[in-house]
Amino acid sequence: MLSPAGLRTNVFPEGIGAAGDLAGTGKAPPAGFIQLDIVQALHTVLIELGADLDDLLTEADLDPRLFNGGHRLVSFTDIGRLIALAVDRTRCPHLGLLVGQRTTLASLGLLGLLMRSSDTVGDALRALEAHLCVQNRGAAVGLGVYDDIAVLNYAPHQPEAEGAAHHAERGLAMIANVLRALCGSDWAPLEALLPRPAPRDRVSYGSFFRAPVRFGAETAALVFPTELLSQRIAGADPAMRQRVEDHIRRLEAAEPSSLTDKLREYLQTAVTRQRCKAERAARLRLISRRTLSRRLRAEGTSFRRLANEAQFRVAKKLLANTGMSVTQISAALDFSELAAFTHAFRRWAGMSPSAWRQAHRPATTRDQRHEEPRPRGRDIGCSSTFAPGPAPS
Incomplete structure (x- = not known):
């Protein structure tokens, strides 16, 4: 939509209730939108870096009232574009990390309360995987278990969009903070992938991660021992969990997603885990493969088309943002051979x-180029010192 001044803005005016839903609407965010917490955290970080907020918003073609403290939703892609621009202007390559570290379990509202009330860490992470949409309809979380190793990944629905890699970095920092709130402040993963x-x-x-960090990975993920999933959460409250989960399901029902949308979310996290199979998706939906095909056909699509769409999006992201060879990308996407x-x-x-990589890489590697000093407008230097965020709660 266009603001009166002619600037593009995808901000909704509804308030966000203290319980985590939209005050007065009883709904989860619509598709492609995210609740205000990220905007507030980004605002704080940019102020600390000395950025000119008005200039950034104008250059990003966003509503100048975005940081005024109103209770609104904002487009996931618009915030991604703003973060990418802010990384370039502040010359702060870990801006996404600084924003993500400010997210606590409490700031997740209803979803955070559901996780805090869960019996085990595994239950809490499965709740995050199933109900992230009450906070964030621009990304998905996927939990995979491989013998003694578990992998929790965070995947924007549009991984090829500007700023998606910074969104992934922010999301992974948020998940690390949440796990420290559940497991203790000393918790650390075996590895972090970006x-x-x-x-x-x-x-x-x-x-921040207190673990080896592997850059140029096929997905944003935290790797940890599977045994963590069975760790019990201190203060778990089954009755509270049931009440909160019931309320979350009502919120989700008020802003329903089509089967196509739900499969797109699932495939975004499954496509690089070699689980991009129609049979598995049908089992997860508790329907037969034939019923899955029939319902998708009624929505004008097919599982193969959605899987191809997800593979194409991730392939573009990996070609643009990583140093993985084409052969490695082919294997990551589970193709039988490079040809x-x-x-x-x-x-x-x-x-x-x-x-495609040759044509698009120069436009998508700002975070490699911005570290070289160059004259352009009002650049702000970023201290390399990592500023700890608030203690997880």
Whole structure:
């Protein structure tokens, strides 16, 4: 929509209730939108970095009232574009990390209360996976278990969009904070994975995650021992959990998603875990493969089409934001051989993966270029010192 001044703005005026839903509406955020917490955290970080907020909002073509403290929703893609621009202007490659570290369990509202009331860490993470949509309709969380290793990943629905890698970084920092709130402040993963080029200064990432950080990964994820999932949560309240979960389901019912939308969310996290199968998706939906196909056909699509769409989006992200070879990307997306991936990508993009990478990489690697001093407007230097956020709650 357009504001009176002609600027594009995807901000809704409804208030956000203390319980985590939209005050007065009883709904979860609509598709593609995220609740205000990220805007408030971004505002605080940019103030600390000395950024000119008015200039940033004007350059990003966003409503100048965005940071005025009103209770609103904001487009996930608009915030991604703003974060990418802010990274460039502040020369702060770990801006997404700084924003994400300010998210606590309490700031997740109803979802945070549901997780806090769960019996085990595994129950809490499955609640996050199932109900992230009450806070964030621009990304999905996926939990995978592989023998003695668990992988929890955070995947924006549009991984090729501007700022998506910074969104993923922010989301992963949020999940780390949530796990520390559930497991103790000393908790650390075995490894953190980020789908972005390695910045020159990696100290901030190691300081926050307290674990090896692998850049240029196929997804944003935290890796930890499977045994953590069975760890009991101190103060778990089954009765409270049931009440909150019932309320969350009512919120979700008030802003329903089509089967197509739900599968898009699932595939965004499944496509790089080699679980992109119609049979598995049908089991998760508790329906038969035939029923799944029939319902998707009624919505004008098919599982194959949605899977191809997810593979194309992730392929573009990996080509643009990582140093993975085309062969590695083909394997990550579960293609039987490189030729099959190359053929599919040509069908999707009209060019080979290598040609697409050559054409698009310069426009999507700002975080590698911004660290080199250069004259352009009002740049603000970013201290490499990592500033701890508030204690998880």
